[in-house]
Each structure stands twice: as structure tokens, then as C-alpha cells.
Amino acid sequence: MIVRACGIAYIGGNVQKPGAYSLCGSPQITLSEVLTLAGGILPMSATNHTILIRTHPDGTKTSLQIDAHKVLLTKSADLVVQEDDVIYVPASGAKNAAQRALLFSLSLAGPLLYLYH
Numbered sequence: 001m002i003v004r005a006c007g008i009a010y011i012g013g014n015v016q017k018p019g020a021y022s023l024c025g026s027p028q029i030t031l032s033e034v035l036t037l038a039g040g041i042l043p044m045s046a047t048n049h050t051i052l053i054r055t056h057p058d059g060t061k062t063s064l065q066i067d068a069h070k071v072l073l074t075k076s077a078d079l080v081v082q083e084d085d086v087i088y089v090p091a092s093g094a095k096n097a098a099q100r101a102l103l104f105s106l107s108l109a110g111p112l113l114y115l116y117h
Contacts, residue, residue, distance in 0.1 A: 007083025011038045014045035014089045023083060030078040031071055034087060041068060046092040052079065053086040 006024035016039025023029050031052070041047055047069035055061050068089060070076035081087070 009034055009081045009083070009085045009087065011035070011087040011089070014042040014091050016040055016042065023081065028080050030080055031066065031068065031087065032078050034081050035068060035072065035089075041072075041089055042091075044092055046090045047072075049090050051086075051088045051090070052081075053088070054082060055084045 006022045008020045009023055009029070010020050011034055012018040015035065018038060021034055021037050026033070035041060048067040050066045050068040052064045052066055053061055054064070064079075066079065067076055071078050
């Protein structure tokens with residue numbers, strides 16, 4: 001009897017639980033399933049710039065930009081994740097900057113109200 005080792009896919013970036021995930025539980029595991037296993041995408045993510053890096057049998061690698069938000073909404077094809085795939089969900093610079101600006105303005109609101117009260 002030959003027992004085949006389980007394949008592993010890697011997910012990192014702006015997800016709840018980045019790490020290596022086994023592909024043994026399903027004959028075909030999809031991108032949305034791997035994102036779910038990783039606890040989901042964090043709010044300040046650039047989901048439309050999600051990257052999938054795939055290593056081919058000859059050792060070459062290809063990179064594919066995916067809109068993970070559309071995949072999760074079933075508006076785009078849900079790719080099958082293969083052994084040794086690396087998925088990276090980047091943080092959104094614009095969303096983070098907007099959040100920091102909002103928090104800064106809110107931190108000023110209290111003292112300003114006190115001064116002009």
C-alpha cells in the first residue's frame with residue numbers, strides 16, 4: 001500500500017490565521033475554502049489585489065492577481081488551490097490611511113469641544 005503525503009497550501013497577509021493548510025480533507029479545495037480555513041479576510045485588505053503564486057512541476061512559478069472579494073461573492077470563478085500554492089492578501093494602503101485619518105480627527109474632537117465649550 002502506498003500512502004501519499006498531503007499537499008499543503010500557504011496563505012498569508014491580511015487574514016485572521018495565516019499559515020500552512022493541509023489539502024487532504026477534500027479532493028479539490030477552492031480559494032474560498034482556504035480563505036475560510038484561514039478565518040476570513042481582515043477588513044483593511046486590498047482584496048482585489050490578492051496574489052496566488054503557483055509552482056509548476058518544472059519548478060517555474062506563475063503569479064496570478066485575483067479579486068478575492070468577487071470570488072467570495074460568487075461573481076468570479078473560484079480557483080482550485082493546488083499543492084504548494086501561496087496565497088497572499090495584501091493590506092490596503094488607502095483604507096488604512098483613511099482609518100488613521102478618521103481616528104486622528106476623532107482624537108482631536110474631544111479637546112476641541114472642551115476648548116470651545
